[in-house]
Amino acid sequence: MEASAPSPPGPGSPRSRAPFLLLTLLAGALNAIGFLALGGVFVSVMTANLALVGIAAGGSDPALAGNSVVALAGYIAGVLLGARYRERRERKGRSAVRGLLTGEMLLLCGVLVGWLATDGTPSAPVRTVLLGAAALAMGCQSATVRATAPPGVSTTYMTGLLTAVLxxxxxxxxxxxxxxxxxxxxxxxxxxxxxxxGTARTAAPLLPVVLLAAVLVLPGGRLDPPGRPER
Structure with a gap:
């Protein structure tokens, strides 16, 4: 009887898995913050946001539709900009990982500053800007992980990963x-x-910043493309 073919490998050693786990925790936390406090949409789960656009259209909810479109646009822009930056760096024989993660950090810090400036209760226009910046950061993270993770591994959307496990x-x-x-x-x-x-609303966006800082500074926090050290 022919043996079943193994599925593509996930991240390897516990040390090499640590940055991917931290980035996934970050995505989960930022999605919760976005859903609960930035308009009822997700900042990395674009399949859900596409469904929300349809739900909003069918239910005549322009606010939800607008927030969904903002999240979609931010995420798409983050992926495209991140991929473009990565391609340019790789043509020069350099890794883009550090630059992409730094860009994500700047965006998350911008979200935190805007949040703190409004005591955790941003007005509708500010909330839209913060939502777009958070989605942009998640698109940037997706571009980073796509360049560095084993096939089939993601930190921002999980449908494919769940399917592989099942x-x-x-x-x-x-x-x-x-x-x-x-x-x-x-x-x-x-x-x-x-x-x-729920318990420390004013400082809530600090959590993703701390998680990304851990990726950048902790031992084993490098995400070099397979087979090539970062330069």
Whole structure:
């Protein structure tokens, strides 16, 4: 009987998985903050936002439709800009990872500053700007992870990853615990984000900033493309 083909590998050693887990926690937290406090939409789950556009159109909810479009536009812009930057760096034989993560950090810090300036209760125009910046940051993160993670691994959207894990279960293959950990990190991060909004609202966007800072400074926090050290 022919053995089932293994699924593509997830992140390798626990040390190499750490930055991906932190980035996934970040995405979960920022999605919770966006949903609860920036207009009821997600900043990285674009499939859900596309559905929300349809729901808003069918239910005549222009505010929800507008917020969904802002999140979609920000995320798309982040992916395109991040991919363009990565291509330009790679043509020069250099890694784009540090620059992409730094750009994401600047965006998250901008969200935090805007949030603090309004005591955690931004007006509608400011909320729109913060939502767009948060989605832009998540698009940038997606571009970063796409350049560095093993095939099929994401930190911002999980449908494909969930499908791969379920396929392993159905085929009675050994679960890839790295993938399972990434899936668990999304609700864990969302729980942390919701807790921050509920108990320390004014400082809630500080949580994603701290998580990204850990990726940048902790040992094992590098996300170099496979087979090439960052330069």
């Amino acid at each position: 396929a392993d279960v159905l085929a009675r293959r050994r679960p890839d615990w790295g993938r399972v950990a990434l899936l668990a990190a999304i609700p864990a991060g969302a729980a942390l984000g919701a807790l921050a909004v």
